[in-house]
Amino acid sequence: MLNQNKIAVVIPYYNASQHIVSVLVKLPKIINVIYIIDDCGDETLPKEVLTRFQNVVYLKHDKNLGVGGATKTGFKAAIADKIEIVIKVDADDQMDTSYIEDLITPLLNNQADYSKGNRFRDFKALKAMPITRKIGNLCLSFLTKAATGYWNNFDPTNGFFAVKTETLEKLDFDNIANRYYFETSLIAELYFQESRIKDISMPAIYGDEKSSMSVWKMPFVFLPKLFKTFIKRIIKSYFIYDFNMSSIYILFGLPLFLFGLIYGLYTWWFYSSQSIFAPTGTIMLVTLTIIIGFQLLLQAVHYDITKAPKSK
Numbered sequence: 001m002l003n004q005n006k007i008a009v010v011i012p013y014y015n016a017s018q019h020i021v022s023v024l025v026k027l028p029k030i031i032n033v034i035y036i037i038d039d040c041g042d043e044t045l046p047k048e049v050l051t052r053f054q055n056v057v058y059l060k061h062d063k064n065l066g067v068g069g070a071t072k073t074g075f076k077a078a079i080a081d082k083i084e085i086v087i088k089v090d091a092d093d094q095m096d097t098s099y100i101e102d103l104i105t106p107l108l109n110n111q112a113d114y115s116k117g118n119r120f121r122d123f124k125a126l127k128a129m130p131i132t133r134k135i136g137n138l139c140l141s142f143l144t145k146a147a148t149g150y151w152n153n154f155d156p157t158n159g160f161f162a163v164k165t166e167t168l169e170k171l172d173f174d175n176i177a178n179r180y181y182f183e184t185s186l187i188a189e190l191y192f193q194e195s196r197i198k199d200i201s202m203p204a205i206y207g208d209e210k211s212s213m214s215v216w217k218m219p220f221v222f223l224p225k226l227f228k229t230f231i232k233r234i235i236k237s238y239f240i241y242d243f244n245m246s247s248i249y250i251l252f253g254l255p256l257f258l259f260g261l262i263y264g265l266y267t268w269w270f271y272s273s274q275s276i277f278a279p280t281g282t283i284m285l286v287t288l289t290i291i292i293g294f295q296l297l298l299q300a301v302h303y304d305i306t307k308a309p310k311s312k
Contacts, residue, residue, distance in 0.1 A: 005108065008033040008083040009100075010074030012067045015041035016091035023089065024053050026097045031087075033057055035077050037070040067159070068182025072173050079165050087162040095160040099202045103162040112198035112311040114190055116161035120154050121201035140222060144184055147230040149191045149237070151305045153199050157183050160202070167195055181225050188229050191309070192236065198311040237307075246303040253296025260289030 009027060013020060013036050024034065034053065038045055038060040049056060059073055071088055078086045085104050089095055099117065106112040120141070137155065144156040161183075170193050177185040190197065238247040264286035271278040 005084045006032050006082065007085045007087070007104065008035060008074075008078045008081075009087045009089050010035045010037070010071055010078065011089050011091050012037050012039055012070035012074070013041070013045060013091045014039040014064075014067070014070070015043045016093075017043040017046055019093040020091050021046060021048055021052075022093050023091055023095075023097070024049065024056070026093075027089075028097065028100055030101070031055070033078075033081065033083065035059060035074040036091075037061065037073045039066070039070040040064040066177075066179035066182070068176060068185070069178035071182065072176060072178075075165075075168050075173070079169055083165050085162055086165055086168065088159060090159055096202060099160075099200060100162070102200050102202070103160070106198040106200075106311060107162055107164055110312075111196070113167045113193075113195040114161060114163045114187075115198040115200055115311075116153075116155075117158045117202045118153075118155045118199035119158060119203065121199065143223070143226050144187070147226040147233065148184065148188045149233055149304065149308055150187060150197055151308045152310055153187075153197050155199070156187055159183055167193065177225075180221055184222075184226070184229070188233065191233065192241075194309050196309050196311040244303075246300045246307075249296045249300035249303070253293045253300060255293070256289045257293025257297060260286050260291075260293055264290065 007030055009031050011020070011023065011034065016023075020036075027034065032055065034056045036045065036049065036056055036058050038058065040061050040063055045058065050058060057077065059077060061070065061073070065073075067090075074088075075086060085107055087100055087103060089097060095117070103115045103117070106115045120137075137157065141154050141156055145151050145153070148156065150156065159182075167190070171186075171189045175185065175189055176182065187197070234250070238244065238250060267278055267282055267286060
């Protein structure tokens with residue numbers, strides 16, 4: 001089956017001259033085409049790449065677009081060349097390409113439309129991961145689950161993935177981010193196509209390369225975008241594309257919960273400032289609206305989890 005499908009690798013290239021040749025050497029022989037997208041870094045692509053590797057297609061941006069922008073350029077080239085499966089590999093040699101066959105097997109067997117690495121299923125890999133990345137990825141993974149709707153998948157920011165080009169053709173690339181939010185925004189778009197995602201357990205490799213994203217900046221970059229993605233998904237999934245029981249839970253649960261919370265805080269402030277006890281009826285009203293609203297929202301979350309697309 002591997003030989004019957006056209007398989008390509010997309011490599012966004014940015015300041016990785018010391019690693020790119022090593023990455024290419026390690027790619028398995030089943031790869032038909034390698035798209036290298038030069039994203040206008042300070043380090044030019046080594047000449048050895050174009051002379052030594054015959055199946056390399058070199059594309060260069062006029063300006064820096066980020067890892068997402070470079071990967072999307074590779075996607076478009078693969079679609080135009082009628083490639084069937086595309087694998088995204090970084091140029092910094094942090095990905096174990098011996099797992100490529102594991103990545104594409106669920107796609108070939110029609111068990112999934114998109115498969116990606118998961119560094120959190122391997123305990124040895126988890127121990128090897130730097131503590132700052134470990135904590136950041138764990139927190140980010142949970143928030144991304146809620147934002148994208150893929151509750152059954154973990155390590156969503158993992159950039160080592162494979163995807164069918166027929167799946168890519170259905171996506172609006174304008175809705176997919178060009179930079180650090182690329183992987184998350186891609187998964188968010190896959191949700192609206194009900195694409196199945198498969199996690200493949202694999203270790204991460206950490207060398208002497210440094211990320212251009214500071215750890216302390218990540219919450220400020222990702223949290224607003226995740227909140228926007230979450231709101232967009234809820235509105236589209238439960239009020240535009242469909243209307244179901246979860247829509248009812250949200251319509252009644254959210255106002256009740258917010259009313260109970262806000263009115264309860266106001267009541268507590270008002271009566272405590274007067275140094276008097278709040279009426280029993282007021283306390284009951286606040287308590288009931290918070291409990292009922294919370295229960296309805298909890299039901300909405302449960303429905304959303306069961307609705308998540310699942311791979312076979």
